[in-house]
Each structure stands twice: as C-alpha cells, then as structure tokens.
Amino acid sequence: MSPLMPKLELLPAVDVRDGQAVRLVHGESGSETSYGDPLEAALAWQRSGAEWLHLVDLDAAFGTGDNRAQIAEVARSMDIKVELSGGIRDDDTLAAALATGCRRVNLGTAALETPEWVAKVIAEHGDQIAVGLDVRGTTLRGRGWTRDGGDLYETLARLDTEGCARYVVTDINKDGTLQGPNLELLRNVCAATDRPVVASGGVSSLDDLRALATLVPEGVEGAIVGKALYAKAFTLEEALAAVS
Numbered sequence: 001m002s003p004l005m006p007k008l009e010l011l012p013a014v015d016v017r018d019g020q021a022v023r024l025v026h027g028e029s030g031s032e033t034s035y036g037d038p039l040e041a042a043l044a045w046q047r048s049g050a051e052w053l054h055l056v057d058l059d060a061a062f063g064t065g066d067n068r069a070q071i072a073e074v075a076r077s078m079d080i081k082v083e084l085s086g087g088i089r090d091d092d093t094l095a096a097a098l099a100t101g102c103r104r105v106n107l108g109t110a111a112l113e114t115p116e117w118v119a120k121v122i123a124e125h126g127d128q129i130a131v132g133l134d135v136r137g138t139t140l141r142g143r144g145w146t147r148d149g150g151d152l153y154e155t156l157a158r159l160d161t162e163g164c165a166r167y168v169v170t171d172i173n174k175d176g177t178l179q180g181p182n183l184e185l186l187r188n189v190c191a192a193t194d195r196p197v198v199a200s201g202g203v204s205s206l207d208d209l210r211a212l213a214t215l216v217p218e219g220v221e222g223a224i225v226g227k228a229l230y231a232k233a234f235t236l237e238e239a240l241a242a243v244s
C-alpha cells in the first residue's frame, strides 16, 4: 500500500445479547451463537492490537431490554476507541451512550423514524454521530433490522445534506454468514456520498479485507469484523497485518 494512502481501519465487533457476546446470522433474533463474556472478548481484541471496538447492544436494538450497564462497563474499560450501536434513539439513550466515553455512536432506527431529531444531534455532536445504513437490496431496515425504513439512496442524500459525518453500511444478507462483503454495494454508496464509509457484514477471510482495502481510495474507511474472528478464520493480528 502507498505510504500516502490511509490504511483500512479494522473494528472487531462485540455484540451483546442477554449479557453475552454473541454472533447472529442475518442479524436475526434467535440465531445467536454465544462467545462468553463481552468484556473478556473486548479486552482480547484490545490486547491483539485493535485501535477500535464496535460494541452493539442487541437487546436495545431489538427492543428486548438492554445491556446498558454492561455496555458502559466495557466501553469504560477500553483504552482504544469505541463505536457504540444499538437502540440509540432519543436524548436519554444518546446521553447514556456518550457518557460511556465512546468515540462515536451509530444511529440506525432513529435516522429512519425521527429524522428531525437525527438532524438536530448531527448538528450538536458532529462526527461523534455516524448513521448505520442497514440494507436488504437498497431498502433500509430499522428496529433491529426487522422493519423496512425507506430507500437507501434517498436517505443517504438527506443525511448528507444534514451534515452526517460518516456511514456504517451493512448488507444484512451478508451479516454473520462468512460469505464475503458486498463490494458492489459499498462502491455504489461511496459513489453517492463524499463521507467516509465503514463496511460491515460478511467478512470471511484476509482476502476479503484486502479487497476492502482496495476501496479505501473510493471512501471505505474501515471494516467491522465479527463472525470471522470468533470462528477463528484468522486472528486479529493477521487481519491488522493484512491491511497495514
């Protein structure tokens, strides 16, 4: 990689359901495989050299409760940057999320259901706010990916106008499947916005990460990696070396 080209950031994922680190398939509730204590998982990624942690409260996303105290403990225990996601939809949940000291939060459902509030918090918090664009095809999904929420490109144009700093783009059909990322979707989103894009869902191999790294000049800034790390398809050290 050219010394002038920024490297692809890697964000190992810790998704929390009912107090456990889990992986889902297609983000579907009930498809969980459990991987134990979330704090242990997060500390392991930090020890392995991660610069970012992608931390998700799945219960808050699904509306089946929350893991707020545990999520806050994990976020506060990290020396690395934390991106927090799941169920952040109003002033209270946003304040609680930011109070953990996380570097940024991802809003998903709120961007579809309460766009005025999202425009307001983008104006207030700048690049501490990212929006998760979780899609099947080009249709956005909210409420833990269970409900349709409009057209990807219309929403992207609106959020760009409102000053959204960054997007986390997930192809739900790929998420948790180890089938490889949707590079075409990522290219299309990058062509539609000048904001950085974090790719999420489907990474299965070091070659997938190298393929994502080729999209850095188009606007892909980072990649979230979940299942592949838990399934030991490669180590985080190998992943970081592959994109450095």
Ligand SMILES: O=C(O)c1ccccc1NCC(=O)[C@H](O)[C@H](O)COP(=O)(O)O
Residues within 6 Å of the ligand: 013, 014, 015, 023, 024, 027, 028, 054, 056, 058, 061, 062, 085, 086, 087, 108, 132, 144, 145, 170, 174, 175, 176, 177, 178, 200, 201, 202, 203, 224, 225, 226, 227, 228
């Ligand atoms: O991020 C959310 O809010 C969310 C809501 C409902 C279901 C899943 C959700 N996130 C999942 C993730 O962010 C995954 O950790 C990520 O896409 C990694 O996917 P993979 O590498 O395919 O395991």
